[in-house]
Amino acid sequence: MKVGIIGLPQVGKTTIFSLLTGLEVEPYSTAHQKGVAKVFDKRVKILSEMYQPKKTIYATLEFYDTPPLIPNDQKSRSQVFNMVQNADALLLVLRAFKNDSVPFPEKGETAYKQLKITLDEFIFRDLEVVTNRIEKLENAKRKLENREENELKVLKQMREFLENEDFLSRHREDFSEDQLKLVSSYSLVTLKPVVIAVNLDENQFVEKDYESKNDVSKLVNNYNFAYIELCGLMEKEIQELPEEEREEFLKDLGITESGIERLSKIMYSQLGLISFFTVGKDEVRAWTLKKGSTAVEAAGVIHSDLARGFIKAEIMKYDDLVSLGSEKEVKEKGLMKLVGKEHVIEDGDIITIRFNV
Ligand SMILES: Nc1nc2c(ncn2[C@@H]2O[C@H](COP(=O)(O)OP(=O)(O)O)[C@@H](O)[C@H]2O)c(=O)[nH]1
Ligand SMILES: [Mg+2]
Structure with missing residues (x-):
């Protein structure tokens, strides 16, 4: 399963990518890359203690760090959305943390504003793709095949939703599986499952609050997005500690699971995935399966x-x-x-x- 990490500049995408994959990336780097994250699952550890196998293998998710999405910038938009074309889900990072030495994300003073700006970019991108295809089909100098006629009908319905600034994922039930298949090659972003990750600083994390949280929550519920609050930088530091000390730190913060564990669970449920296990003296292993x-x-x-x-x-x-x-x-x-x-x-x-x- 592939997950694209997406968001405005300087919100903590690369920090979260490093946290998840353990790969070091230069701060302020615009280089994008992909990496594999272990899906932390306590059950694997417990099974491994029981069977004492030669190898213990966790399930994995593949993450892509993308270049910053710059509002109203056509080049940035196509660069980012090309990268997440094959992603099964998107992790949309919003910045709540305050850090005067890091410039604020493009016009997005609050997490809510960033969310609105980014969702508009998603909608605009799909609208563009859908409109181009509609025009191409309508201007074809030949009679359209049945399949194309059906596709045109689906696209026009989709265009209407998008023109109303709506997400296609909210209207999934309006389309049959066959109809969705007709447009699957366009990899429409507003159809992909979305997880919203709000990147907090330590104070906000302990308070469980940040500016505009209410508005973010409302929108998240309305759109059926999954939601998680992280403290990217701090969790990365905790991750680098020896395992015994890690739990102690987390306990001090009042949480029992690391950001990676919580995120893995959310990703699985949002993607409709489950884990099954194989066990034995040679190997204990977690596998990923569609529900x-x-x-x-x-x-x-x-x-x-x-x-x-x-x-x-x-x-x-x-x-x-x-x-x-x-x-x-x-x-x-x-x-x-x-x-x-x-x-x-x-x-x-x-x-x-x-x-x-
Ligand atoms: N205070 C604070 N700074 C952070 C946090 N996450 C990222 N940063 C800093 O913000 C800057 C931009 O982060 P980066 O991950 O490169 O953002 P990207 O542009 O979205 O990839 C870096 O200097 C990070 O160290 C956080 O949770 N708290
Ligand atoms: Mg980055």
Whole structure:
């Protein structure tokens, strides 16, 4: 899964990118890049302590740091949106932290203003793409194919929403899956899942408040965005501490989970993802799956051979294993289940695939 980090200049995009991926990027750097972030999941650690495997592997998300989005700047707009074309979701960073040595983001004195400015950029970009395509189809000097006629209808409906400064994701239900497929190649930004990350300073973080928070919350609810408050710079410093000291620091701040952990969870729920696990002496590993996927699809995530030669899957629940203490106990209680291809996998399932190729 790919996530594009997006926002106005100097809001903390690169700081959060570094926090998530552990990659160092020069401050004020405009270089954009991609990196992989471990999806922190306490369950993996606990399973690893139980099985003492040679390798412990976390699930990952891929992040792209993008150049600053500069309002009303065509070049910046196309640069940024080209970069996030293949992103499955967007992490939109807003700046609340005060720091006189870092210039304020473009005309965005408050997080709310930045949010409005950025969303307008999203809408404008989609409007441009949709309008171009409509014109191209309408000016075609030939009879349109059925598919194109349908596409034109969808695009015109979308244009109307966008002209009303609305996000397409709020009107998903107005379109069928087939209709959305017709426009999928345009990678419309206002259709992508969005997570709003407000970057706070330490005081704001402890107070759980910042200027314009009410307005931000209203808009976030209205648009069905996911929402998180982070303290990018400080969390990065905490992340660099030895693990034992980390928990202590977090506790002082009154939180039990690091920003990365909270963000991972939000990303998963916003993207409709779940985790399943494989365990053993060699390896304990977390895998990522779309909610609603079946046992054979989970097998395919591990290896295509496992899907091809799938016979049965053996499943136990993470919670059962941890509360009972061993696989043996789980089996004795009859909680180890043997399931077929079409069985729907749930978050926290521990899976062993029986296969034959
Ligand atoms: N005080 C404070 N400064 C921050 C925070 N996050 C980022 N900065 C600083 O703001 C400047 C711009 O950050 P950067 O991540 O490069 O912003 P970008 O332009 O959005 O990528 C850098 O000097 C950071 O150290 C924060 O949470 N608190
Ligand atoms: Mg940057």
